[in-house]
Amino acid sequence: MSIKKKIGSDIATILDIPTGWKVSHKHAKITVTNTLLRAREFFKTKTEDQILWVGPVQGGRHLDLVKESAKAIGKMPFQIHALGSPTEVMENYRFDVLTDMILTAKQNLPTNRPLHLFGAGHPFMFSLAVALGCDLFDSAAYALYARQNRYMTENGTWQLTKLDFFPCSCPKCVNKTPKEVLNKSAKDREIFLAEHNLFVCIAELRRIKQAIREGRLWELVEMRTHAHPALFSAFKKIKKQSELIEKLSPTIKKRGLFFFSSAGLARPEIVHYRNKILKNYQPPNYSKILLLLPQTRKKPYHKAHIFKKIKKIIKNISEKNRDTIHICFYAAPFGIIPIELDEIYPLSQNEITFPLDYETKEYVTIQISEYIKHFHYKTVILLNDPVHWDSKVTKTCKKICKIKKLKFEELSTKTEINKDILACLENILKKHLSDKY
Ligand SMILES: [Zn+2]
Known part of the structure; x- marks a missing residue:
């Protein structure tokens, strides 16, 4: 000394x-x-x-x-x-x-x-x-x-x-x-x-x-x-x-994040979202139908071309119950992103590597399952994207819907979401909007 x-x-x-x-x-x-x-x-x-x-x-x-x-x-x-x-x-x-x-x-x-x-x-x-x-x-x-x-x-x-x-x-x-x-x-x-x-x-x-x-x-x-x-x-x-690292990290950063592989699943932003979505979030009051759409290259997702088309379909169908449809996106690496949140950091402020690796797909499907399990929808309608997800998301949704006794519908595209798929989606939405809950 x-x-x-x-x-x-x-x-x-x-x-x-x-x-x-x-x-x-x-x-x-x-x-x-x-x-x-x-x-x-x-x-x-x-x-x-x-x-x-x-x-x-x-x-x-x-x-x-x-x-x-x-x-x-x-x-x-x-x-x-x-x-x-x-x-x-x-x-x-x-x-x-x-x-x-x-x-x-x-x-x-x-x-x-x-x-x-x-x-x-x-x-x-x-x-x-x-x-x-x-x-x-x-x-x-x-x-x-x-x-x-x-x-x-x-x-x-x-x-x-x-x-x-x-x-x-x-x-x-x-x-x-x-x-x-x-x-x-x-x-x-x-x-x-x-x-x-x-x-x-x-x-x-x-x-x-x-x-x-x-x-x-x-x-x-x-x-x-x-x-x-x-x-x-x-x-x-x-x-x-x-x-522990999440607890000690800032929630907002100056720049978006790059996601390369499943090693990034431990990063604080992803842990933070996982912890908050089930704890602090509540879907809109009248939501009965969960409409799950795949992530798009364009972010925020609600600004993507395909989303605009789907929004138009929803607008065209019976005005009475259309609020019961809640649109969410399933997206790597976060899981389910409700449309109202898709501009919040870092849900839009990220770039990810495709094709996704096995562990990342596994992680996202677990988040999807947890989300459906946690909230009280009556019907789940999935627009599957087999190019990026194979049948993984479909299988997960089907399984959890069966356990929770929810109605489940799936629409799958081989390449891109075309007119036929959209027409199909419209019919399915109409059918379920007339359901009595
Ligand atoms: Zn030197």
């Missing part, structure tokens, strides 16, 4: 005991207990200063201990917290374990305090760590890598000897070739690589900050984690804690 004060530290960590990677639960417990003991001692002797003191969380890969450690240290008046022991986890490419460790710590620490990740120095994992809730990093990796001729990029590491071209235009690389750098003296080469490595780290941090401002951090993480299967395994683990 006194040394850190003397050298004028702005941010300082108490003298903790790092847990390490392959250690037993028993040993890990000792490191947690002793770090907490030292933290308590620290506050007994602490005097007034301008330093931001860091309360470290230990426990390593033993998540029960990380939880215990985070809970206890979070109760002490530290300004910053830090997660210990990730360096070896990262060196072993166990980013999935690291994800668990960060999320466990984050879940049990006060959310208003910054979280520091010790020893995180590779730009290819910064965005993942930030998305998981880390705010600060420190590492000597840029220099250590340079000593071993290792050239960092935001997508991984290269051996200088294996590079023909520099994939970078930082001030160091812009006018040099790998061959020229290899011909430098060992010391000059090390300085060159260390400086380039730092430039890459800084550029990636700036990219992350810009992505946060634009609400596009998820997209950046998704892109970066495709750099290595181990990183993508970690990204997939987010699913387990998607509710």
